[in-house]
Amino acid sequence: MRCRAASNKARARHDRLIDLNWDERQTAAEVAVAERILFKDVVPYDTPSSLSALEGPASGMIELPLPIYWGPRRLYDLSDCHDLRSAYRALVREGTPDIQEAMLNEKLLRRVWPALMLPERCRRIWESRFPDLRA
Numbered sequence: 067m068r069c070r071a072a073s074n075k076a077r078a079r080h081d082r083l084i085d086l087n088w089d090e091r092q093t094a095a096e097v098a099v100a101e102r103i104l105f106k107d108v109v110p111y112d113t114p115s116s117l118s119a120l121e122g123p124a125s126g127m128i129e130l131p132l133p134i135y136w137g138p139r140r141l142y143d144l145s146d147c148h149d150l151r152s153a154y155r156a157l158v159r160e161g162t163p164d165i166q167e168a169m170l171n172e173k174l175l176r177r178v179w180p181a182l183m184l185p186e187r188c189r190r191i192w193e194s195r196f197p198d199l200r201a
Contacts, residue, residue, distance in 0.1 A: 111188045113195045114163050120172040128153060128169060134160045150174065155182050158192065175199075 114120055122128070123144065130140045135156045142153035157170055179199050184192075193200050 107187065109185075109187075111159065111191045112161060112163050112166065113192055114166045114170070117172050117175070117196055117198075119167045120170040120175060121167060122169040122171040122174075124171045124174060130156055130169075131165065134165060144171075144174065147178075151178055151181055151183075154178055155184060158182065158184060159188055 125144050128142050128144060130142065130153060132140075135153075142149040144150050144153070154170065154175060157166055158175075161169070176199070182189075
């Protein structure tokens with residue numbers, strides 16, 4: 067019985083849209099898109115308490131915790147530019163303040179910051195918190 071009721075509601079909604087002329091349908095679609103909340107607009111990004119609190123290693127290998135990176139390769143060589151950017155991108159995007167402070171190094175972060183591929187909102191949050199990161 068529930069399926070039939072849901073089907074009837076969907077059919078009624080469809081019939082109302084069919085009854086609208088093209089301009090009304092387009093306006094309804096624009097309103098629906100404008101009201102949509104996207105994950106990229108609400109995903110939480112944490113930042114450390116300060117850049118000077120970043121006490122991570124400056125060299126060697128680091129292993130990212132599972133909550134930060136759940137892929138098959140979690141070990142990164144900080145002397146390799148690609149590894150460094152990949153690890154730091156994951157830590158900036160996914161890390162809690164405690165993890166960021168333990169694993170990020172301030173000098174390395176400043177060096178790779180301009181090259182990190184980050185979501186626009188994530189970069190904006192970090193740069194508003196730490197204006198000296200801006201290029």
